[in-house]
Amino acid sequence: MCDCEVPQAFCETWRTARKQHRCCECAGWINPGDRYNYVSGIWDNQPDSHRTCVQCVQVRDWIVSQLTGWDCGPCFTQLYEDMPRADWPSHMVEARAALREELARKAA
Template identity: 45%
Template sequence: MGDFQVKTIRKARKPHRCCECHGLIVPGQSYEHVAGVWDGGADRFKTCMHCVEAREWAIAQKEWSWDGEHLFCFEALGESLAGLAPEIYPGDGRRFRAYRLRCEMQNRRRTSVQH
């Protein structure tokens, strides 16, 4: 958690890049905008709704914890999903979902580079 942060859902008026998958957020699409101060430095992050949903799913998993509290760092969702997947019991489909979400992020990055 930062010193303070403000989270809003916005509708893009111009193209942006998602801070997680680096995919294109096109005009008209909704995205999450978080601005705040962390460790004394101001920053802002724009996240596509696909990555917001992936982050919320990952944080809700009981295997995602550190000293009993859920932590999250912007710009690290892909690595976090890759680290989370092996920790999940393989029999209930959640491990597959973690890998699938990671692959979807990579596909959005590849697709946006081609445009």
């Protein structure tokens, strides 16, 4: 039982950032030199890719370890969607606050 779309092709690897990226889950920065999880694939006949910071991969792995009766874990970009804000890990709270500040500066 899985709500995620199953990709037609899928490749996963760990990379070291050469430039700054945003984590697809927490929207925090992945800075040059940071390791991150890179996933690429084809979903609904469209290629796509996702970069996930180490902390969010750890959260995803923990969630998957707690699931029983599911054939997949959280969908990409939806890791924290059903998690109450009070339960968000500290890096998620910090990343979201930084993103709000950055967007406010750009809007001003």
